[in-house]
Amino acid sequence: MKRIALIDILRGIAILGTLGTNIWIFAHLGDLKYITTTDFTDWSGMNDIVRILVLFVFNGKLLGILTIMFGVGMQIKYEQSIRHSKPWIGMYKWVIVFLMVEGLLHYVLVMEYDVLMSYAVTAGIIAVILKRGERAMKRALWVAGVFHFGMLALIFTSMLMGPAFSMASSPQLIAIYAEGSWLDQVQNRLMNFMLYRTEAIFIIPLNILLFIIGIKLMRSGAFSFTDRGIAIQRKLLIWGLGLGLPLNALTFVPGGLFDLPVRYMFAPVLALGYIGLIAFLVRTCSTWRIWKWLEKTGRMSLSCYILQNITATAIFYGWGLGLGGNMNSVEITGVFCMIVVGQIILANVWLAKFPYGPVEWLRKGILQMLER
Numbered sequence: 001m002k003r004i005a006l007i008d009i010l011r012g013i014a015i016l017g018t019l020g021t022n023i024w025i026f027a028h029l030g031d032l033k034y035i036t037t038t039d040f041t042d043w044s045g046m047n048d049i050v051r052i053l054v055l056f057v058f059n060g061k062l063l064g065i066l067t068i069m070f071g072v073g074m075q076i077k078y079e080q081s082i083r084h085s086k087p088w089i090g091m092y093k094w095v096i097v098f099l100m101v102e103g104l105l106h107y108v109l110v111m112e113y114d115v116l117m118s119y120a121v122t123a124g125i126i127a128v129i130l131k132r133g134e135r136a137m138k139r140a141l142w143v144a145g146v147f148h149f150g151m152l153a154l155i156f157t158s159m160l161m162g163p164a165f166s167m168a169s170s171p172q173l174i175a176i177y178a179e180g181s182w183l184d185q186v187q188n189r190l191m192n193f194m195l196y197r198t199e200a201i202f203i204i205p206l207n208i209l210l211f212i213i214g215i216k217l218m219r220s221g222a223f224s225f226t227d228r229g230i231a232i233q234r235k236l237l238i239w240g241l242g243l244g245l246p247l248n249a250l251t252f253v254p255g256g257l258f259d260l261p262v263r264y265m266f267a268p269v270l271a272l273g274y275i276g277l278i279a280f281l282v283r284t285c286s287t288w289r290i291w292k293w294l295e296k297t298g299r300m301s302l303s304c305y306i307l308q309n310i311t312a313t314a315i316f317y318g319w320g321l322g323l324g325g326n327m328n329s330v331e332i333t334g335v336f337c338m339i340v341v342g343q344i345i346l347a348n349v350w351l352a353k354f355p356y357g358p359v360e361w362l363r364k365g366i367l368q369m370l371e372r
Contacts, residue, residue, distance in 0.1 A: 005295050006223045006282055010275060011069045012298030012347075016340045017062025018115075019308050020054055023339075025113065026312040027332045029177035029324040031169040035059060038256030050329035054336075056251045060267025061244075061274055063115065067207055068271065070119055071126070071214020072223070078130055078215075088131055094370045096123045098363050102302070107196075110309050112189050118200035122207035130215070141212045148205035152265055159257060174325075182319040206264060213272075225283055233279040240273020297347040300357025304343045311339055 021035060028034040035055060040048060077095065081088045103116030129140045176188050189196060217223070222232040247266035250258040282291055297304060315335060316324035327335070350357060356364060 003299075004223050005291070006225075006279060007069065007072055008295040008298035009282060009291055010065060010223075010278060010298065011301045012294040012296070012304075012344075013278060014062050014066035014069055015301040015305050016297065016308070016343060017058050018066060018305070019312065019336055019339060020058025020062060021060070022111070022113065022309065023312060023332060023336045024051060024055070026111075026309075026316045027324055027327055027335070029169075029174045029316065030112075031174055033169070036256055036259045037251070037254045038259065040254045047329040050333060052251060054329075054333055056248060059251070060263040061248075061271045064210060064268040064271030065274060066115075067119070067210040067268075068214040068217070068275070070123070071211035072218045073214075074123060074126060074130070074211065075215040075218040089127055092123075092127050094367050095363075096120050096127065098366060099123060102359070102363075106306055106309070108186055108189055110306065110313060112192075112196040113199065115200065115203075117197070118203055118207060122204055122211055125204075125208060126211045126215075129212075137212055137215070140208060144205040144208035144212075148209060149265065151202075151205070152260060155260055156257075159260075177317050178322070178324060179318045182317075185317070185319070203264070206268070210268060217275075223279070230283070233276050233283075235276070236272045237276030237280055240269060240271070240276050242273075244270025244273045293344050293348055296351045297344050299351060300347050300360055302363070303357035303359040304347060306359060307346075308339055308343055311342075 024034040025032065033039045034051065037052070074092075077092055078088060080086075081091045097120075099116055100120035103114050103118075103120055106116060107114040126140075129136050173188070176184055180188075217232070220232055221229045222236070223229065244266060248262055248270050250266070251262050285291075312335075314320035316322075318324070347357070354361070
C-alpha cells in the first residue's frame with residue numbers, strides 16, 4: 001500500500017508539537033506547575049504570557065493528533081492483515097509488545113511522562129474490539145467517552161467544592177533533576193513508578209476514544225484529497241476550530257480550574273480542527289517544500305520522539321548542560337524551535353541515505369523475525 005503523504009505530515013507535526021508541552025517540564029526541572037495555571041493569579045509578566053500562549057497552541061492538541069494518528073496506523077495494519085490473509089491479533093500482538101517495551105525503556109531511561117506505554121495498553125484493547133466489528137467499536141466509543149467525561153466531571157465538581165490545589169513539584173524532586181546524576185533520575189523513576197504512571201492510566205479511556213476516531217477517519221477516506229475526503233476535512237476544520245478555539249481559550253483563566261477540562265476534553269476537539277486546517281493548507285499550498293520535510297519527519301516519528309526528549313534532558317538537566325531553571329520563557333521557546341528545526345533537518349538527511357529511521361528499522365527487523 002502506497003504511503004499517504006498527509007498522514008505522515010500530520011504524524012510529523014504531532015511528534016514535533018508534543019515537545020511544545022514537554023519543553024516546559026524539562027526547562028523547569030520536572031515542575032508540573034509550569035504546564036498548569038494553579039499557581040498563577042494573572043498573566044501580567046512576559047514570562048507567563050509567552051508560556052501560556054505556547055501552551056494554548058500545543059498543550060494536549062498535538063498529543064490529541066498523535067493519538068488519532070496511532071488509530072490511523074492501527075487501521076492501516078488491520079487492512080494489511082486482511083490483504084495478506086494473516087490473522088489480525090497474531091500479527092499485531094508483536095507491535096503492541098514492542099511498543100510497550102519501547103515505552104518502558106523510554107520511561108526509565110529518559111522521561112517519566114512517556115505516553116507509549118499507555119498507547120500499547122490502548123492498542124491491545126482496540127485490537128480485540130477491531131476484530132469484533134463495527135458494532136463493538138461503536139459501543140466502545142460510547143462507553144469510553146461516557147467514562148472519561150464522567151471522570152472529568154467528578155474531578156471538576158470536586159475542584160469547585162474544595163480548595164485549590166497546586167501542581168508544584170517538591171524541592172527534592174527539582175533538586176534531583178538540577179543536581180543529581182542520570183542514575184539518580186533513573187532510580188527516582190523506578191521508585192515512583194505508579195505515581196508517574198497515573199496520567200498514563202487516566203488517559204486510557206480518552207486514548208480509546210481517539211484511536212477509534214482515527215480508525216473511522218481512515219475508513220471514511222478523510223486523508224485523501226477526493227471530494228469525500230475534502231468534505232470531511234472541511235467539517236473538521238469548521239467544527240474543530242469553531243468549537244475548539246473558544247473552549248481552549250479557557251487556558252487563559254488563571255487559578256487551575258480549567259486545566260483538566262482544557263487538556264483532556266477541549267484540546268482533542270481543537271486537535272480535530274488542526275487536522276482539518278493542516279489538510280486545507282497541504283491541499284491549497286501543495287508546492288510548499290515544508291510539506292516534504294514534515295512528511296519525512298513523520299516517517300521516522302518514533303525516532304524523533306525519543307531523540308527530542310533525550311536532547312531536551314541533555315540541555316536542561318544537571319547531568320547535561322544544566323540550563324534548567326535558568327532560562328526565561330522566550331529562551332525556552334527558542335530552544336524548542338531549535339530542537340524542532342534540528343529534527344526536521346536530521347530526518348531529511350537520514351532518510352536521504354536510509355529507508356527507515358533507526359527505531360523504525362529496529363522495530364521492522366524485530367517484527368519480521370518474530371512473525372517468521
